[in-house]
Amino acid sequence: MDNFEPEIVAFCCHYCGYTAADMAGTRRISYPSNVKIIRVPCTGKVDAIHLMKALEKGADGVYIAACLEGDCHFKDGNLRAVAHVEKIKKTLEDLGWEPERVAMMNFSAAMGQQFAQAAEEFTEKIKALGPSPASQATSKAV
Amino acid sequence: MITAEQKPLQEILGYIAPYEKILVVGCNECVTVCAAGGRKEVGLLSSAIRLNSAKAGKKIEVLEHTLERQCDPEYVDQLAELAGQVDAVVSLACGCGIQTVASQYPIPVFPGVNTKFMGASESQGIWAERCMGCGDCMLGITGGICPIARCSKSIMNGPCGGSVNGKCEISPDVDCAWQLIWDRLVELGLQDRYEELVAAKDWRPAGGGGPRKIIREDLASSKIITEDNA
Incomplete structure (x- = not known):
């Protein structure tokens, strides 16, 4: 699987995670194109089912990029997101999947550099894990 | 619920x-x-x-x-x-x-x-038992707090000796239902009710008499009622 290029979905909060990604772009800091960003008004609205559906549809890794703790625009949406991520990690463990395929990250709007670095590291981690069972099944079906 | x-x-x-x-x-x-x-x-x-x-x-x-x-x-x-x-x-x-x-x-x-x-929500994500469906509700004499569902022993006249500082002996996280009942009766000025001994409970309506059923003759069709009583 040397040429494996994972599909990664990142749910990014409009106020921080997404703006940090934008900042990375503005500063011409590149990060892997494997990461597909979905902008959400607040990560508190990213439900467990969204993480599961992303994996089910073939994402090899999924993460949530939220505001720093204490900085949520809607008070505690990022803390709700943590709870959802933990729940799905537990579900993946129960199913024999690697729980590392799901992650929680926190950025301020100014952390473009850190966003790019985290995207790079997460992509490398998923590459090391290899394709998810669902993405393997999907590619076989194709 | x-x-x-x-x-x-x-x-x-x-x-x-x-x-x-x-x-x-x-x-x-x-x-x-x-x-x-x-x-x-x-x-x-x-x-x-x-x-x-x-x-x-x-x-x-x-x-x-x-x-x-x-x-x-x-x-x-x-x-x-x-x-x-x-x-x-x-x-x-x-x-x-x-x-x-x-x-x-x-x-x-x-x-x-x-x-x-059968429980009620205490706060988001936390539900606690409040009713055991005993079929003969005694909340009217216990200040609205159920000793059947909330007392670990379901005793009729409490508290027992296991009540310490308002907590049940089974766990410091469990309130003594009879302490709650007493506090509530005091709050309502109804301490006299505490003096009335409750007779041994008839557990037949609670399920001790076999599977339970409610038949509302004003709602059920006469055919079903007839079949049921046959």
Whole structure:
């Protein structure tokens, strides 16, 4: 699987995670194109089912990029997101999947550099894990 | 409401292992409120089943549906078409709903939740037992606090010697129901009621007399009443 290029979905909060990604772009800091960003008004609205559906549809890794703790625009949406991520990690463990395929990250709007670095590291981690069972099944079906 | 918790995933996966096409059915009533078996949980469980099949390299088709109520035959009738397409059903309703579905369709119906108790919400995500359905409510003489459901021994005249600083001897996290009752009676100025001894309870209405049934003659059709009494 040397040429494996994972599909990664990142749910990014409009106020921080997404703006940090934008900042990375503005500063011409590149990060892997494997990461597909979905902008959400607040990560508190990213439900467990969204993480599961992303994996089910073939994402090899999924993460949530939220505001720093204490900085949520809607008070505690990022803390709700943590709870959802933990729940799905537990579900993946129960199913024999690697729980590392799901992650929680926190950025301020100014952390473009850190966003790019985290995207790079997460992509490398998923590459090391290899394709998810669902993405393997999907590619076989194709 | 009736509270429930999802069963361990592996138990559910074990039930459905022999089947290739299953239906996961939720209920929009109590189990939706306690986040165990509503539409969202149907989606999550179905998704988990699909992820499991991908891991196991097994092909399984999962249909999803959530009924307005699973403990009424009229609503369960709506499953007829879907039930005809699948090998088995996983129901996320309470035990009442699971049995209603099982009674209407000739395919295996498996529980996806463990039904726990009749409870009330203490705060978001926390439910506590409040009623055991004893069939002879005594809240009127206990200040609105149930000694049957909330006293570990369900004693009629408490507290017992295990009450320490308002807590039950079984756990420092459990309030002594009889301490709560006393405090409430004091608050209401009804301490005199505490002096009235409650006679030994007749447990027949609580289920000690066998499975219970309510027949409302003003609501039930006469045919059903006649059959029932035959």
